[in-house]
Amino acid sequence: MDQLIKFVGGRLKELRKTQGWTQERLSQESGINPSYIADVERGERNITLKSFDRLINALGVTPFVLVIFFYIPHYVFKLSLTFS
Template identity: 55%
Template sequence: MAIDPRTAFGLRLIEIRKAKGWSQERLALESGLARSYLGGVERGQRNIALLNIYKLAEALAVTPGSLMDPPAAK
C-alpha cells in the first residue's frame, strides 16, 4: 500500500528541517507560518497549499520540488 502523499510530504519536510538543525519553531519564524500548522503538516494531517510549499522551500533554501521527493526509508 502506498504512503499517503500528505504523510510523505511531512516526513520529507522533517528530514530537511532536521538536516539544517532547525526546530519547528525556527522554521515557523523563517517561513512566516504558524508552528501549530507546521506540526500538522509534518504529521500528515494538513493538505498543504502550494503557496505554503514555496514559503517553506524558500525558508529552507531548497527547491519546492525537493520537498516532493520521497522521504528516506527507515
C-alpha cells in the first residue's frame, strides 16, 4: 500500500508540473490546502477519495491516469507468464 501512496503522489506531482502549476495553484483550483498537497506528493499522506476527486477534477484528468502505470507492470508480468 505504501508503494501505491508514493506512486500516486509522484504522478500527481508530474501531472501538476505538466500543467505548469505550483502547489499553490493546484490548491486554489482544487480548494485543498497546499501543505496537504505537498504531503500527498511526497507520499507522506494517504489521500482521501474526496481529495483525490477534487485534485483530478482540478487537473482535468481521470483516476485512470493517476494509477494505471502502477498496475501495468503487474499485468504485463502475469500476461508474460500466461504465454510462456
